[in-house]
Amino acid sequence: MDNSEVIFKPVTQRHDRVLIVGGGESLTDFDMDLLKDFKGAIICVNNIVYHLPRADYWITVDPMHNGEPQVALTDKVKGVYYFCAFPDLKKEPFDSPYYKAVDDVHYLERIVPINEEDGGQGDYSLQEDKDKITTGDSCYGALGLAYHFEAKEIILLGIDVYGFGHWYNKSDAYNRGWGKKFREYKSKVPLIYKQSVPQWNKRGAKVVNGSLNSKITCFERTTPEKAFTYFDK
Numbered sequence: 001m002d003n004s005e006v007i008f009k010p011v012t013q014r015h016d017r018v019l020i021v022g023g024g025e026s027l028t029d030f031d032m033d034l035l036k037d038f039k040g041a042i043i044c045v046n047n048i049v050y051h052l053p054r055a056d057y058w059i060t061v062d063p064m065h066n067g068e069p070q071v072a073l074t075d076k077v078k079g080v081y082y083f084c085a086f087p088d089l090k091k092e093p094f095d096s097p098y099y100k101a102v103d104d105v106h107y108l109e110r111i112v113p114i115n116e117e118d119g120g121q122g123d124y125s126l127q128e129d130k131d132k133i134t135t136g137d138s139c140y141g142a143l144g145l146a147y148h149f150e151a152k153e154i155i156l157l158g159i160d161v162y163g164f165g166h167w168y169n170k171s172d173a174y175n176r177g178w179g180k181k182f183r184e185y186k187s188k189v190p191l192i193y194k195q196s197v198p199q200w201n202k203r204g205a206k207v208v209n210g211s212l213n214s215k216i217t218c219f220e221r222t223t224p225e226k227a228f229t230y231f232d233k
Contacts, residue, residue, distance in 0.1 A: 001101045003089055008109040010130035011083075011148035013057075015041040017231060018146040018153070021055070022139045023048055024160030026211040027167035030224045039232075040153070043145055045138035046070065048158075049077050051168040061085040061110060061133065061141040069102050076104065085110035085133045085141055108133040124192040126199050136192040143196060143207075153231040154200075154207040157224050161189050161215035186215055194218040206231075 017040030021027075035042060035054045043057045049072055058080050063069055076082060082105045089096045101107070109132045113122030126147045127134050133144045139159050146154050158167055193216045200207055209219040210227025222230070 001103045003096060003099060003101050006086055006089070006101045006107050008086075008088070008107055008131040011106075011108070011145065012130075013041075013081075013149055015146075015149045016152050017041070017155075018043060018149055018151040019155045019157065019228075020044075020139060020142045020146065020159070021048055021052060022142075022156070022158035022160075023166040023168070024158035024211055024214070025163040025165055025167050025170065026160050026213070027158040027224055028170075030157070030167070030228075034228060038228075041149065041151075043142045045142055047072055048166075048168070049080060055080050057081050057083060057145065059083040059085070059133075059141050059145050060138045061135045062138060064099060067098075069100050073102050073105065082106060083108060083133075083145060085135065087112075110135055124195045126196050137189060140189075140192055140196075143193070147196075147199065150203075152203070152205045154205065155210060155227050155230060156207065156214075156216075156219065157210045157227060159209065159214060159216060160211050161186050162213065190216045190218070 019038055019040055019042045021044045032053055035052060041056045044052055044055045046060055049055050049058050063084050084105045084107055086107045087095050087110050111132050111134050113124050124134055124136055126144045130148045133141050197218050207219040208227045208230045209216055209221045210224040212221050212223055214221055
């Protein structure tokens with residue numbers, strides 16, 4: 001697929017209940033087979049799609065890896081609907097040689113907030129336009145997708161912002177070598193998620209974080225097991 005063929009289309013799917021699965025180690029002992037009968041939509045990110053018994057949607061805000069589309073984009077899992085945040089190369093032509101589009105993906109325009117001159121965060125609010133998605137990390141992109149679904153009950157699993165591996169492979173130390181950069185990441189990402197709280201409140205929606213020690217403290221935190229059944233009461 002040529003980059004010039006990328007069309008940003010609005011999200012049309014609707015789901016009242018959404019489960020977002022990240023890679024955090026808080027999910028190490030969680031029974032993933034429970035996902036098979038989840039009463040709602042399941043969104044996952046990046047390589048997690050290969051380790052779940054069921055996923056309905058996939059999203060990334062980082063489509064490229066080592067100069068090529070990441071493997072999860074090119075080696076798709078049957079039955080999963082793929083979303084991808086992608087820059088508008090008409091606005092940012094300098095990025096065009098780096099990015100490569102692929103077929104059978106629903107592209108959303110990637111909005112990268114510009115930091116304020118005083119070193120502030122910039123505006124990471126979730127996008128109201130359904131053909132756009134705010135960056136942050138890919139799980140925040142998944143949260144933005146749930147917002148486009150107009151979900152009222154949202155469960156976060158495996159979104160810790162403290163570990164160095166994944167629940168499905170602790171030896172995959174994707175950020176162990178980040179050093180100071182990872183410390184900056186841990187301090188910044190929770191502030192990004194916090195910016196979405198007023199939007200969820202306005203909608204009368206509830207977000208539950210199934211990671212007791214997650215650095216993201218703006219949502220109610222509990223265990224993965226209790227979060228998974230939180231809305232079954």
